[in-house]
Amino acid sequence: MHAPLGSPQATTAAAGFGWLAIVRIGLVQASIGALVMLATTVLNRVMVVELGLLAAIPAGLVAWHYAVQLARPLWGHASDKGRSRTVWIIGGLAVLAAGALLATRATLMLEASFGAGLALAVFAYALIGAGVGAGGTSALALLASGVAPSRRAAAAAVTWIMMVAGIVVSAITVGQLLKPFSPERLLAVAGGLALVTVLLTVLATFRLERQAGRFGHAADGAAAPDFRAALHEIWHEAAARRFTVFIFVSMIAFSMQDLILEPFAGLIFGLTPGESTQLGGQHQGGILIGMIITGIGGSAFSGKRPDGLRVWVVCGCLLSALGLGALALAAVAGPGWPLGANVFVLGFGNGVFAVAAIGAMMGLAGAGEKTREGVRMGVWGASQAIAFGLGGLTGAVGVDFARHALASDGAAFQMVFMIEAAAFVLAAILAVKATGGAAMRASVARQEREQFA
Numbered sequence: 001m002h003a004p005l006g007s008p009q010a011t012t013a014a015a016g017f018g019w020l021a022i023v024r025i026g027l028v029q030a031s032i033g034a035l036v037m038l039a040t041t042v043l044n045r046v047m048v049v050e051l052g053l054l055a056a057i058p059a060g061l062v063a064w065h066y067a068v069q070l071a072r073p074l075w076g077h078a079s080d081k082g083r084s085r086t087v088w089i090i091g092g093l094a095v096l097a098a099g100a101l102l103a104t105r106a107t108l109m110l111e112a113s114f115g116a117g118l119a120l121a122v123f124a125y126a127l128i129g130a131g132v133g134a135g136g137t138s139a140l141a142l143l144a145s146g147v148a149p150s151r152r153a154a155a156a157a158v159t160w161i162m163m164v165a166g167i168v169v170s171a172i173t174v175g176q177l178l179k180p181f182s183p184e185r186l187l188a189v190a191g192g193l194a195l196v197t198v199l200l201t202v203l204a205t206f207r208l209e210r211q212a213g214r215f216g217h218a219a220d221g222a223a224a225p226d227f228r229a230a231l232h233e234i235w236h237e238a239a240a241r242r243f244t245v246f247i248f249v250s251m252i253a254f255s256m257q258d259l260i261l262e263p264f265a266g267l268i269f270g271l272t273p274g275e276s277t278q279l280g281g282q283h284q285g286g287i288l289i290g291m292i293i294t295g296i297g298g299s300a301f302s303g304k305r306p307d308g309l310r311v312w313v314v315c316g317c318l319l320s321a322l323g324l325g326a327l328a329l330a331a332v333a334g335p336g337w338p339l340g341a342n343v344f345v346l347g348f349g350n351g352v353f354a355v356a357a358i359g360a361m362m363g364l365a366g367a368g369e370k371t372r373e374g375v376r377m378g379v380w381g382a383s384q385a386i387a388f389g390l391g392g393l394t395g396a397v398g399v400d401f402a403r404h405a406l407a408s409d410g411a412a413f414q415m416v417f418m419i420e421a422a423a424f425v426l427a428a429i430l431a432v433k434a435t436g437g438a439a440m441r442a443s444v445a446r447q448e449r450e451q452f453a
Helices: 008-015 019-050 056-082 085-109 114-146 149-177 183-205 227-235 238-255 261-269 273-304 310-333 339-365 373-406 409-434 438-451
Strands: none
Touching: 019 056, 019 085, 019 114, 019 149, 019 183, 056 085, 056 114, 056 227, 056 373, 085 114, 085 183, 114 149, 114 339, 114 373, 149 183, 149 273, 149 339, 227 238, 227 373, 238 310, 238 339, 238 373, 238 409, 261 273, 261 310, 261 339, 261 409, 273 310, 273 339, 310 339, 310 409, 339 373, 373 409
16 A cells, blocks of 8 residues: 555655665665676786686686676566565675685686686686676666656766776775785685675665655566566567667677777887776776766756657767777877877767666666566666677677788777777667657656656
8 A cells, every 4th residue: 555645655755765875776886896896807817917827718707707697687587576676686795795705716726726616616707697687687676666767867877986986996905905915815805805895785775675666666566477478578568679789789889899998009009008007097087977977967858858868878879989980090090199088088978878878778677567677677787798798709809800810900900999889870870769759758657657656
């Protein structure tokens, strides 16, 4: 039974999450980012540098953790059925932390017992993927169901920025704590990080779900449909299909430069490792500013019209394509090109696109007549995960192949950057229908009806 209109309970439910609640979900995202950083950055470096293993081994393990996340729809649906997303968020973080600890142990086993260490690493990275999928999907579903439409862009900006902050802060802290490096110190630091992130998640989610309000399916009395029925509804819903394809294409374009930007700076412009790292910092700075501007401006637009985020998504994709097109020219121009400004513009476009796309995703998550937010976020999360894995791999392999085929580093990078730019242009075209129109209007109208039911 719903609280009477005008009562304190109804006011709280209608308001949904305030800014403090959004920040608390951001702390969950920051915890996820910190633990993933340990597995994908620190352990990657230990395997390649300290242990002298082939780079393909940690790369394969990271790809495996993305592949496991194809089960995101199942975990999202389970959190829908269980009607308690907090349990899935905390459980997911606990599994992720356990996976990170086992991955650390497995890494240190590789030198003495490679077979046993690799087997344990495969299991550990499966746990990491499962923890990210279960905890992350449930956190985003809770955010989607508890945030008013006018706050979605800002909420997406806050949570994404906090996830990036979690990665940065944990990387700096872990790096300092690992001096001087030793296996024992690595295990101790990993254990401390796991404990802190799980405790932070428990505190951040304490009594949070009761504040979710009545947006999407947050407080309706209907039971979630079974998994097959939920997937059937999404598959036969044109807007959901278009958005799934858009997420896949755009995230491939978004992630293709991840593994090739710094090698590009070194091979074409002769930058040292320190200088190329600073270049990466300019890219991240552009992303951060793009996120902040979109969080503020996107919220203003989305509060006035249901499809207000569409223009931000499209502009972000096109600006990213422009930045990549300019990098393609830089690949043949070489030294003298304003590389720092170019990379900043690319990052800015990436930041605009990312926040607007997540905000639109939260809007469409509540668009189903029967399906709840968890399974829909799971479908799009799975599409994003596989696109990230394929994008990074495609960019790196593409450059290697093109350098061999064209016998020219500049021409090889130019070709890959142009393919990336074309992918972003295609994503902008797909976004026109995927993030606007009748689906968004219907979603907001239904949420407003439920808000005052």
